Amino acid sequence: MEFALQIMTVLAAIMLFGLGMTSMFVPGKMLKNFSVEPIGTAGLSTIRSVAGGLFLASFGLIAFGLATGRTEAFLPVALLMAAVVIGRVVGLIADGFDKSVVPPIIVELVIIAVLVNAHAPTAMT
Numbered sequence: 370m371e372f373a374l375q376i377m378t379v380l381a382a383i384m385l386f387g388l389g390m391t392s393m394f395v396p397g398k399m400l401k402n403f404s405v406e407p408i409g410t411a412g413l414s415t416i417r418s419v420a421g422g423l424f425l426a427s428f429g430l431i432a433f434g435l436a437t438g439r440t441e442a443f444l445p446v447a448l449l450m451a452a453v454v455i456g457r458v459v460g461l462i463a464d465g466f467d468k469s470v471v472p473p474i475i476v477e478l479v480i481i482a483v484l485v486n487a488h489a490p491t492a493m494t
Contacts, residue, residue: 375435377483378443382431385424385446393421404469423449431484443484450477450484 392399396416400406403420407413427446434442454477457470 374483374487378431378435378487381480381483382428382435385431386428389421389424389426389428391421392424393417396421434488440488443488447481447484447488450481453477454481 388399388402394417396407396413399416399420403416405412405416407416427449430442430446434440454474457474457477461467461470
């Protein structure tokens with residue numbers, strides 16, 4: 370189980386890195402992924418800073434935890450993912466069901482489960 374959790378944690382980190390780099394340096398490619406339409410330079414800046422910054426910071430925390438064995442660094446990322454899921458659920462309740470929201474929720478829940486389990490005291494030691 371330890372090796373599988375490490376692989377899944379690395380995969381989550383790679384995904385977050387890719388999303389962060391694309392959001393920050395090629396925000397136009399992320400418009401469809403986020404289902405948003407920026408308004409001018411300020412809108413693109415928001416995608417670069419908020420989305421890109423949060424994804425890259427999450428990657429950094431996971432990378433730090435993997436490199437040092439300090440897996441408590443995974444927990445803030447799990448918390449951020451949980452906040453994202455809560456936001457999506459609020460959206461489903463407030464705005465109505467949209468099946469396109471389900472796959473990202475599943476991915477986010479999987480990331481949460483992987484990171485929390487990877488932090489478990491015996492998981493990475």
